[in-house]
Amino acid sequence: MTQLIWNGLFVGSFYALIALGYSMVYGIIKLLNFAHGDIYMLGAFVGFAMLTSVGVIPASMSITALLIVLLLCMIVTGGIGVGIEYLAYRPLRNSPRLAVLITAVGASFTLEYGVSAVAGPNPKVFPVRLEGDSFTVLGARISVPQLVLMVIAVVLMWGLNSYIQRTSMGRAMRAIALDTKGALLMGINVNKVITWTFFIGSALAGAAGVMAGAYYGKIDFLMGFIIGLKAFTAAVIGGIGNIKGAMLGGLLLGLLEAFGSQWLGGQWRDVFTFGVLIAFLTLKPTGLLGERVTERV
Amino acid sequence: MSDNVDATRAPRRIGKPASRISRLFESRQLGWAAFVIAVLFPFVLASNYAMSIGTTAVIFILLASGLNIVVGYCGLLDLGYIAFMAVGAYTSGIVSKAWDLPILFTIPAVLVMCIMAGLIIGGPTLRLRSDYLAIVTLGFGEIIRLTANNLAITGGPSGIYGIPGVSLFSLDLSGPVPFYYFCVVVVALMVLGSARLGRSRLGRAWRFVREDEDAAEAMGIHTYKVKLAAYIFGAIWGGLGGVLFAAHLSAISPQSFVFLQSALVLMAVVLGGMGNTRGVVVGAVVISLLPEFLRDMGNLRYVIFGVVLVAVMVLRPQGFWPSRAYEPEKPVGDADDAGPAPGAPVTTAKGMTP
Numbered sequence: 001m002t003q004l005i006w007n008g009l010f011v012g013s014f015y016a017l018i019a020l021g022y023s024m025v026y027g028i029i030k031l032l033n034f035a036h037g038d039i040y041m042l043g044a045f046v047g048f049a050m051l052t053s054v055g056v057i058p059a060s061m062s063i064t065a066l067l068i069v070l071l072l073c074m075i076v077t078g079g080i081g082v083g084i085e086y087l088a089y090r091p092l093r094n095s096p097r098l099a100v101l102i103t104a105v106g107a108s109f110t111l112e113y114g115v116s117a118v119a120g121p122n123p124k125v126f127p128v129r130l131e132g133d134s135f136t137v138l139g140a141r142i143s144v145p146q147l148v149l150m151v152i153a154v155v156l157m158w159g160l161n162s163y164i165q166r167t168s169m170g171r172a173m174r175a176i177a178l179d180t181k182g183a184l185l186m187g188i189n190v191n192k193v194i195t196w197t198f199f200i201g202s203a204l205a206g207a208a209g210v211m212a213g214a215y216y217g218k219i220d221f222l223m224g225f226i227i228g229l230k231a232f233t234a235a236v237i238g239g240i241g242n243i244k245g246a247m248l249g250g251l252l253l254g255l256l257e258a259f260g261s262q263w264l265g266g267q268w269r270d271v272f273t274f275g276v277l278i279a280f281l282t283l284k285p286t287g288l289l290g291e292r293v294t295e296r297v
Numbered sequence: 298m299s300d301n302v303d304a305t306r307a308p309r310r311i312g313k314p315a316s317r318i319s320r321l322f323e324s325r326q327l328g329w330a331a332f333v334i335a336v337l338f339p340f341v342l343a344s345n346y347a348m349s350i351g352t353t354a355v356i357f358i359l360l361a362s363g364l365n366i367v368v369g370y371c372g373l374l375d376l377g378y379i380a381f382m383a384v385g386a387y388t389s390g391i392v393s394k395a396w397d398l399p400i401l402f403t404i405p406a407v408l409v410m411c412i413m414a415g416l417i418i419g420g421p422t423l424r425l426r427s428d429y430l431a432i433v434t435l436g437f438g439e440i441i442r443l444t445a446n447n448l449a450i451t452g453g454p455s456g457i458y459g460i461p462g463v464s465l466f467s468l469d470l471s472g473p474v475p476f477y478y479f480c481v482v483v484v485a486l487m488v489l490g491s492a493r494l495g496r497s498r499l500g501r502a503w504r505f506v507r508e509d510e511d512a513a514e515a516m517g518i519h520t521y522k523v524k525l526a527a528y529i530f531g532a533i534w535g536g537l538g539g540v541l542f543a544a545h546l547s548a549i550s551p552q553s554f555v556f557l558q559s560a561l562v563l564m565a566v567v568l569g570g571m572g573n574t575r576g577v578v579v580g581a582v583v584i585s586l587l588p589e590f591l592r593d594m595g596n597l598r599y600v601i602f603g604v605v606l607v608a609v610m611v612l613r614p615q616g617f618w619p620s621r622a623y624e625p626e627k628p629v630g631d632a633d634d635a636g637p638a639p640g641a642p643v644t645t646a647k648g649m650t651p
Contacts, residue, residue: 110607285429
């Protein structure tokens, strides 16, 4: 039981990291960034490329190396996210929703098969594998790498939350989410803020990608597809557009999934998750922490 | 097929009259011309390989014209369209194998299953914003594929094989060339049907919902019912595509119904020109035949597809051959208006576009 809860929370923290990017972008420009899951995949591959180019890394250094690569990857994937926004989404800022959604699918397609064309379609083994002792707390086996990754995830989420709550850029983001036109009239450089939002969201997804690569040890070019869907589910559960909701939703989805796959068997895990998504959209489309938004005509 | 001159929309064209070429492209005989080309194809190339490619392309046209009802007419993005094809293919495969039925007799069961799937998935989500629908359909596509992969009745990962070919009365149509002709006839009728639907009262309601849902509702259109109707028609077209697919390959497995396939059908609709049946047919032929010519490019061809999809949306959002109603009007003296994209209301009175 405690083991299930711990596993759920661990997987959930990955979902939460990716869901944050979904939720931030959606909150600010009401865009479902389908390519977001692929940014996660890209993060794993960029980390893979960096680590293999360095060569053999001694096991004692693996955590340090991983942290450095994590930071570099966040910068790279953040840059790529900004590039996608600039090339694909910005020209369509005022277009109908259908056009933007199709563009997002196209961007996701380009990333997936671009990576497969460059790195090859076969799964790759991640060069750094986190290994460590495990200890037992209340009957749950917790390994050191899990704990390290969890701490990284929590630090990133805490950092993001204080960034959004305390800095002027964060205030600008919240203002744009409330009323874009009003924010523009108040002298906020909307384009700059949107660029930053994409940078931060993509950087978080990239960090999750590197962490997943280091933990699971295997990466492939379609790994972002399912997890992107799940992160979206997490964002919906928490209330899309809500930062704390995305974190809560991610953890909750991790827990639900752990119990669901225990109950139905592992091969039904993804079916269960998407069932949860559909159920949530039917019963409570605003999510747990989302506010009811009446669309003005 | 249809001429897309819709009396209810975009009234008189301002500007110069249609050129000879565009009149040629809008002539009523064009559908017949396409049909004749499809009929004559086996006389040019009748190898088994060519027939197989041709049949696949024809089935792909059926799928694209079905997705066109959902995406093109009604403006709802469906990213799991291949799931309906999976429902159709699996239903006909299971039913025909279990009771030893000819495959055409499974069509009622397929229709029932597809309508049910459309209701289950569309019912809850069509009340929500359209982008939720997109992602739910994506999840639905995965649910269907994973379920087929996990259940025993669908044969698990190895799928169902030994599905009988098509036979009509005592006529055996399962050979490559007869089956090709069978597909051409069925698909031609279905494409005609979707074009006619687009011009019906319901089709006009779909376009109205696509252009402006609130205005449509204010005019007394029950938008939810109308959207659900589009979704269910799309499901039926997809399901029948699945039946043809099962009869064509005689074996189906979950690998045939991955997201990539949904994306390719969507691409055919988008590139061809959403809402214009002719454009969609051409788009479907191009998308289904292009991989044959680009075979040695490997995965790079999908990269090109993705880039083209983004580029089309940014540069020519109405697709290569849009229906007349989609063509953006030249903004008069309004330089900063970049011209409406698909779905943007085309109004003649300036200042009415939001």
